[in-house]
Amino acid sequence: MMKITDQARDLLNQILEYEEAGCLRLFFAGYGCGEPDIGMAIEEPAGDDELRHINSIPVAIDKRIVHLAEQLTIEGKQTMEGPKFQMLGLPEKDC
Template identity: 30%
Template sequence: MFTVTPEAQKEVSVFFEGKEVQPIRIFIHGGGCGGPMVAMALDEEKDNDVRFDIGGIPYVVEKDLFEAGKPFEVAFNGMGFAVNSSLQLEAGGGGCSGCSSSGSCGC
């Protein structure tokens, strides 16, 4: 299952106003001090992707990642997007201790 909340869909639609619509890739970002996370970015569709067209916007996820992490949900919380999934990602290095941020993870 792959869903996009109404708030997220509205924000994505606003982003593409007056622009050519491009696929949005859902992927694992290596992360920084907080470890790996599920992220999204504009990209091209590839042969090994699963594609979801929601509100005229194509979202793509590599097939193996989709199977490992479903369900996926793209949400918008007023400050930014969040991609939620069932993946259990390990923080590599104990949170923010290695990024020189005093007390917060603002890397």
């Protein structure tokens, strides 16, 4: 089951409030080294996305990558450049 850490949740809530719309969206971003890449953005869900609430964050997941998203943990931290997010739990790529 996908997870969003509490720190990532707090940062995402700030961004979603600032944007006044949308949700966290995970989408198919092409292939890298023969494996699907996952993109992450704040935007409106696409028509065929699966909608979930994870740690109180609305999340839209592209149906093509739902099976990959199941094992993800999204971490976040505040940096001098602004919030930074990282997806953990993706399969290792051989390239």
